[in-house]
Amino acid sequence: MARQDKRENIVLSAMTLIAEHGFHGASMSMIAEKAGVGIGTIYRYFESRDALIRTMYKEKEDRLVTLLLADYPIERPVRECFFHIGTGVIDYFIHNPLDFRYTEQFHNSPYGVEHRRNRIFASADKPDIFIDLYERGTAQQVIRDMPMVVFFNLAFAPIIWTIRDHVLGFLNLDALLSRKLVESCWDSVKI
Amino acid sequence: MARQDKRENIVLSAMTLIAEHGFHGASMSMIAEKAGVGIGTIYRYFESRDALIRTMYKEKEDRLVTLLLADYPIERPVRECFFHIGTGVIDYFIHNPLDFRYTEQFHNSPYGVEHRRNRIFASADKPDIFIDLYERGTAQQVIRDMPMVVFFNLAFAPIIWTIRDHVLGFLNLDALLSRKLVESCWDSVKI
Amino acid sequence: MARQDKRENIVLSAMTLIAEHGFHGASMSMIAEKAGVGIGTIYRYFESRDALIRTMYKEKEDRLVTLLLADYPIERPVRECFFHIGTGVIDYFIHNPLDFRYTEQFHNSPYGVEHRRNRIFASADKPDIFIDLYERGTAQQVIRDMPMVVFFNLAFAPIIWTIRDHVLGFLNLDALLSRKLVESCWDSVKI
Amino acid sequence: MARQDKRENIVLSAMTLIAEHGFHGASMSMIAEKAGVGIGTIYRYFESRDALIRTMYKEKEDRLVTLLLADYPIERPVRECFFHIGTGVIDYFIHNPLDFRYTEQFHNSPYGVEHRRNRIFASADKPDIFIDLYERGTAQQVIRDMPMVVFFNLAFAPIIWTIRDHVLGFLNLDALLSRKLVESCWDSVKI
DNA sequence: GATGAATGAGCGTTCATTCAT
DNA sequence: GATGAATGAACGCTCATTCAT
Numbered sequence: 001m002a003r004q005d006k007r008e009n010i011v012l013s014a015m016t017l018i019a020e021h022g023f024h025g026a027s028m029s030m031i032a033e034k035a036g037v038g039i040g041t042i043y044r045y046f047e048s049r050d051a052l053i054r055t056m057y058k059e060k061e062d063r064l065v066t067l068l069l070a071d072y073p074i075e076r077p078v079r080e081c082f083f084h085i086g087t088g089v090i091d092y093f094i095h096n097p098l099d100f101r102y103t104e105q106f107h108n109s110p111y112g113v114e115h116r117r118n119r120i121f122a123s124a125d126k127p128d129i130f131i132d133l134y135e136r137g138t139a140q141q142v143i144r145d146m147p148m149v150v151f152f153n154l155a156f157a158p159i160i161w162t163i164r165d166h167v168l169g170f171l172n173l174d175a176l177l178s179r180k181l182v183e184s185c186w187d188s189v190k191i
Numbered sequence: 192m193a194r195q196d197k198r199e200n201i202v203l204s205a206m207t208l209i210a211e212h213g214f215h216g217a218s219m220s221m222i223a224e225k226a227g228v229g230i231g232t233i234y235r236y237f238e239s240r241d242a243l244i245r246t247m248y249k250e251k252e253d254r255l256v257t258l259l260l261a262d263y264p265i266e267r268p269v270r271e272c273f274f275h276i277g278t279g280v281i282d283y284f285i286h287n288p289l290d291f292r293y294t295e296q297f298h299n300s301p302y303g304v305e306h307r308r309n310r311i312f313a314s315a316d317k318p319d320i321f322i323d324l325y326e327r328g329t330a331q332q333v334i335r336d337m338p339m340v341v342f343f344n345l346a347f348a349p350i351i352w353t354i355r356d357h358v359l360g361f362l363n364l365d366a367l368l369s370r371k372l373v374e375s376c377w378d379s380v381k382i
Numbered sequence: 383m384a385r386q387d388k389r390e391n392i393v394l395s396a397m398t399l400i401a402e403h404g405f406h407g408a409s410m411s412m413i414a415e416k417a418g419v420g421i422g423t424i425y426r427y428f429e430s431r432d433a434l435i436r437t438m439y440k441e442k443e444d445r446l447v448t449l450l451l452a453d454y455p456i457e458r459p460v461r462e463c464f465f466h467i468g469t470g471v472i473d474y475f476i477h478n479p480l481d482f483r484y485t486e487q488f489h490n491s492p493y494g495v496e497h498r499r500n501r502i503f504a505s506a507d508k509p510d511i512f513i514d515l516y517e518r519g520t521a522q523q524v525i526r527d528m529p530m531v532v533f534f535n536l537a538f539a540p541i542i543w544t545i546r547d548h549v550l551g552f553l554n555l556d557a558l559l560s561r562k563l564v565e566s567c568w569d570s571v572k573i
Numbered sequence: 574m575a576r577q578d579k580r581e582n583i584v585l586s587a588m589t590l591i592a593e594h595g596f597h598g599a600s601m602s603m604i605a606e607k608a609g610v611g612i613g614t615i616y617r618y619f620e621s622r623d624a625l626i627r628t629m630y631k632e633k634e635d636r637l638v639t640l641l642l643a644d645y646p647i648e649r650p651v652r653e654c655f656f657h658i659g660t661g662v663i664d665y666f667i668h669n670p671l672d673f674r675y676t677e678q679f680h681n682s683p684y685g686v687e688h689r690r691n692r693i694f695a696s697a698d699k700p701d702i703f704i705d706l707y708e709r710g711t712a713q714q715v716i717r718d719m720p721m722v723v724f725f726n727l728a729f730a731p732i733i734w735t736i737r738d739h740v741l742g743f744l745n746l747d748a749l750l751s752r753k754l755v756e757s758c759w760d761s762v763k764i
Numbered sequence: 765g766a767t768g769a770a771t772g773a774g775c776g777t778t779c780a781t782t783c784a785t
Numbered sequence: 786g787a788t789g790a791a792t793g794a795a796c797g798c799t800c801a802t803t804c805a806t
Binding site: 022024104107108109110144146147149150153154157158160161162165170171177180181184185187188189 | 212213215216295296298299300301335337338340341344345348349351352353356361362368371372375376378379380
């Protein structure tokens with residue numbers, strides 16, 4: 001098995017186990033077994049269990065940010081950008097439910113404490129499209145006057161919760177409902 | 192120390208530790224030490240760790256439901272009821288931040304799986320004011336056509352996330368902001 | 383409840399629980415509850431759990447020895463005395479299965495280590511009818527030449543084991559079988 | 574320390590502690606310490622404490638059964654087979670006193686409940702030489718008419734009890750006494 | 765005298781991490 | 786580089802015993 005394959009196997013196994021059974025249900029030996037590698041091998045790629053969990057999160061976050069940035073219509077009106085992000089997030093998580101469940105597990109754990117919720121779409125070395133949205137919206141007076149975190153919560157909390165309901169099978173978040181949902185979120189922040 | 196005091200000490204210690212450090216950060220021996228009692232003593236009041244965690248949750252949930260029901264303006268328009276619940280929830284959690292953080296930990300844990308998110312304001316033996324809201328709002332065509340869980344998410348996800356931000360010190364959720372927040376949530380569901 | 387009643391309740395509860403569920407299945411609180419007394423009360427009558435267990439055994443042993451001595455035909459031939467003891471033991475335990483099971487539990491436990499098996503019918507302050515049997519039998523040359531413990535084992539081990547089988551329901555040790563069994567034991571020691 | 578040595582150390586430590594102090598006197602940490610291994614190490618070789626106890630018993634039982642079967646004179650008269658088993662059992666336990674004491678502890682414990690006493694020489698996948706003895710003896714009318722368990726008890730209870738006396742140092746069960754003992758047992762069942 | 769709430773040592777078991785191979 | 790056997794601190798929980806009431 002090539003080096004890169006090994007690492008990917010480890011990450012996939014850890015992701016799957018944690019997404020499905022929580023952090024408790026993913027001991028290092030379970031991850032190793034599922035990945036088809038020795039326990040010690042994991043420590044060649046990750047310094048510790050904590051590092052594995054944190055690194056995996058970072059990678060997933062980066063991937064989503066990259067995707068959203070790829071065709072971000074920065075020249076277009078705030079509203080359009082808002083819809084781009086909202087539907088983009090839904091689209092990504094609907095098609096990557098493992099990532100969603102892992103992200104949820106991460107946020108709600110001792111790890112998540114260090115990680116502000118509204119930083120979900122941010123990355124250290126990349127432009128923060130969400131801050132851009134808030135600042136342009138405020139400057140152009142198309143969104144209401146409120147702290148950025150409140151804006152963020154209104155914009156994304158219902159989306160995240162509804163994705164969870166979809167992933168858990170409580171409803172079917174199809175294109176139509178998705179559109180309606182983002183529309184509702186927009187209505188809560190627009191002037 | 193009186194019997195009732197002991198139980199309260201145990202509950203307070205457990206709540207605090209779990210709220211601050213998660214379920215992992217609250218072992219029975221830590222809870223006992225913080226409460227100033229022996230480990231075995233906890234087992235006189237709660238059958239097991241699970242029972243302690245679940246009972247504490249039930250008690251907190253019941254307290255909130257009771258409070259919200261106390262002066263619920265059931266005869267008044269849906270919009271007014273919506274505001275009653277929204278501001279009531281904020282008010283309760285702002286004044287009981289420990290309860291809020293504990294509730295959050297509970298929901299996002301294996302325990303929470305059994306407990307649907309939209310059951311947050313429900314209790315087995317009490318009328319479910321949230322379902323009442325949704326059904327009346329739909330019947331009177333004052334809220335948009337959408338599944339109940341989506342309605343629930345739009346109505347409360349931003350509130351819950353913002354309470355968290357307040358509790359964690361990221362913003363100050365005062366009366367004015369609270370009002371604005373609930374208003375925004377209403378705007379996302381009203382027709 | 384009178385003092386003597388309390389003590390008897392405690393002993394009966396302890397006996398029953400230990401006989402039915404072993405030493406493990408009889409915690410002090412279970413014994414107290416079954417006896418209808420407080421836990422602390424047991425310590426008024428017995429110094430410790432060990433003392434309770436040992437005292438109970440002593441009492442049961444004494445009772446059996448007293449019974450066997452009551453009409454022991456000391457003037458009659460060794461063979462007759464042998465049958466007297468053999469059938470007496472069977473008779474006693476068949477009618478007091480709780481005592482039998484308790485005795486068995488006791489013998490096979492750390493407590494039993496201090497208690498030689500062939501002392502089963504002996505008591506510190508009473509004549510030992512078993513030693514009498516062995517000494518007369520040897521002197522009169524009606525039993526084979528062998529160490530006393532071997533004589534004891536041949537005489538009683540099959541009886542004890544068969545009583546257990548009866549108590550556990552593996553066979554029915556009626557009067558006929560009882561007679562045959564003692565006869566067989568006699569055949570193994572007689573010249 | 575080699576893998577096999579480690580397992581043997583664990584088994585020897587557990588056997589010794591249990592033989593000498595009963596199941597209570599052999600906690601996992603005591604076994605580990607005596608074996609010179611970590612507590613967790615035991616769990617690499619045995620799934621649980623129960624599994625350790627049961628596996629050890631099975632291994633000892635199998636060893637004895639194999640030994641007795643090795644040169645079992647199945648073509649010879651019942652009496653000869655009876656002596657073969659009787660002296661074989663004595664011989665085995667005299668030379669393996671630890672096995673004897675462990676076996677005793679096992680039989681007289683919650684574990685022993687599942688294990689009928691008369692199955693002592695039986696094994697799931699091997700012929701049961703004891704049943705063979707009883708059936709041939711009955712068919713040929715060389716042993717008395719009695720239930721099998723009674724036959725078993727007469728045949729082996731005195732032997733087992735006498736081995737215990739030997740192991741505990743109360744007598745010296747040498748070849749001569751051994752012969753006499755088995756002879757006496759035979760006299761109690763033969764016609 | 766009687767009680768039972770309180771205690772904490774000790775139980776069996778798990779699992780992140782190390783390190784000899 | 787890769788392995789997994791070995792480790793032991795820490796977990797949830799039990800229960801004989803004590804002692805304030």
